[in-house]
Amino acid sequence: MKVLFVGGTGVISQAVSRLAVEKGIELYLFNRGRNKEFVPEGAKVIVGDIRDIKSSKEILRDYHFDAVVDWIVYTPEQARADLEIFKDMTDQYIFISSASVYQKPPTDYLITESTPLANPYWQYSRDKIACEKLFMDEYRENGFPVTIVRPSHTYGNTMIPAVLNSDRYPWTLIDRMLKGKKVIVHGDGTSLWTLTHNTDFAKGFIGLLGNMKSIGHAFHITSDEVLNWNQIYQTIGRAVGAEVDIVHISSDFIVSKFPEKEGSLLGDKAISCVFDNSKIKRFVPEFKATVPFAEGIRQTIEWFRSDPDRCRVDQEWDEKMDDLIEQYESK
Numbered sequence: 001m002k003v004l005f006v007g008g009t010g011v012i013s014q015a016v017s018r019l020a021v022e023k024g025i026e027l028y029l030f031n032r033g034r035n036k037e038f039v040p041e042g043a044k045v046i047v048g049d050i051r052d053i054k055s056s057k058e059i060l061r062d063y064h065f066d067a068v069v070d071w072i073v074y075t076p077e078q079a080r081a082d083l084e085i086f087k088d089m090t091d092q093y094i095f096i097s098s099a100s101v102y103q104k105p106p107t108d109y110l111i112t113e114s115t116p117l118a119n120p121y122w123q124y125s126r127d128k129i130a131c132e133k134l135f136m137d138e139y140r141e142n143g144f145p146v147t148i149v150r151p152s153h154t155y156g157n158t159m160i161p162a163v164l165n166s167d168r169y170p171w172t173l174i175d176r177m178l179k180g181k182k183v184i185v186h187g188d189g190t191s192l193w194t195l196t197h198n199t200d201f202a203k204g205f206i207g208l209l210g211n212m213k214s215i216g217h218a219f220h221i222t223s224d225e226v227l228n229w230n231q232i233y234q235t236i237g238r239a240v241g242a243e244v245d246i247v248h249i250s251s252d253f254i255v256s257k258f259p260e261k262e263g264s265l266l267g268d269k270a271i272s273c274v275f276d277n278s279k280i281k282r283f284v285p286e287f288k289a290t291v292p293f294a295e296g297i298r299q300t301i302e303w304f305r306s307d308p309d310r311c312r313v314d315q316e317w318d319e320k321m322d323d324l325i326e327q328y329e330s331k
Contacts (some may be wrong), residue, residue: 001210002026004063004090006050007071009038012096012154015198016069016205017043023206030060053081060089067092067209074124079131083138092145092215094208095135099152099220099275100125100268109192112276113150113218122263132218139216147208148218152275155296156198157303160236163229163269164254164261164321166314171304175313177242182325186251186265189230192272196223197291207284214283222275223289229269232293239297249328257324 008017008029020027021042029039033047048059050072068090073079079095086093103116104125117132119125138144155161159170164184166172176183204221208214227235230246237244251270255262281287304310 001066002028002064003209004028004030004046004060004065004068005071006030006069008043009035010071011156011159012151012198012201013069013071014038014040015156015202019199019202019206020209025206025209028063028065030056050081050085051078053084056085060085063089065090067094069094069096069209071096073131075127076130076134079134083134083144087144090145092147092210092212093135094147094149095131097128097132097148097150097218098125099150099222099273100263101129101132101150102273104267104271106271109272110274110276111220113220113279119263119267121267124263125267136216145215147211147214147216149205149208150218150220151201152194152196152220152222152273153269154196154198154201154222155300157300160297160300160304161195161232162236163265166317168317169312169314171311172314172317174236174240174242174301174304175311176318176321177237177240177244180243180245181322182245182247183233184249184254184321184325185229185233185246186249186254186270187229188248189233189246190228191270192226192228192274193232193269194222194226194273194275195232195293195296196221196289197293197296200289200291203289204280204284204287207280207287211283217279217283219280219283220275220277221280221287222277223291223293224275224277225289225292226274227293235294236297239294239301247325247329249324253328254324257327 003025018040021040027043030046068086101117102111104119117129135146139146163186201221233244251265
């Protein structure tokens with residue numbers, strides 16, 4: 001099978017790229033040639049910028065793929081560009097959406113692929129919904145062979161999953177734990193959440209590549225393990241050998257101080273998310289998530305500790321967390 005990944009070196013896609021090569025897929029990565037450490041041996045890199053439509057069409061004009069996966073489509077404009085570039089180049093196109101598109105707040109605790117799509121808190125999610133509609137309209141009207149995949153909170157070696165952490169230096173949260181500093185958990189920490197290791201996600205995803213029965217369908221691919229946020233932070237603490245001093249702060253208060261968190265918090269992580277994975281298991285019977293969070297986060301911590309340069313601390317973010325805690329406790 002000949003497959004093109006646009007991107008292919010991100011937190012989620014790097015694990016899928018590795019597994020694709022292991023499975024004997026002839027894998028091409030179309031990207032700007034960065035993050036070379038996450039390109040698996042055996043994958044072929046085509047250097048280009050997918051945002052440059054004319055150049056991309058020229059670079060790819062002599063190729064045809066059994067499947068194309070664009071990991072970096074976020075807006076309807078980018079979706080329309082992909083339709084122009086790939087409409088005659090592939091037998092299957094997989095759009096990477098997001099599980100945050102599902103109804104917020106939900107009317108049922110268990111999320112299936114038929115759960116309504118509506119997120120009034122997060123533009124990112126609304127854009128993904130609009131992209132889904134665009135691709136599905138093209139499928140219904142012109143037979144464009146789209147499959148939609150909605151990842152939820154998927155992590156790997158390079159990500160320490162949390163509600164509040166430095167994007168630049170994720171080890172900063174761990175540094176707070178190791179120093180005995182207070183760590184913020186939103187609400188009372190009892191809302192339910194699903195964390196999926198990228199190697200588990202990859203198993204389900206690979207089964208959709210070239211799976212013609214999946215065309216016209218949407219899938220989420222997640223672990224069946226469900227934890228609350230208190231348990232998540234305590235598990236991270238055990239992985240680094242630290243007692244976690246949790247301070248609970250209401251989501252509304254956090255957003256009042258950091259408005260940019262409204263989408264990812266009120267429109268996502270503050271709401272319990274439990275997923276029914278029956279559909280992906282029906283289409284990909286071999287799929288089973290086998291990495292519990294306790295094991296996955298242990299691997300992540302080992303990866304960070306294996307290179308001191310990965311364990312940098314974002315002092316500015318750290319001070320912001322101290323200020324937020326002080327403001328909350330003094331109000």
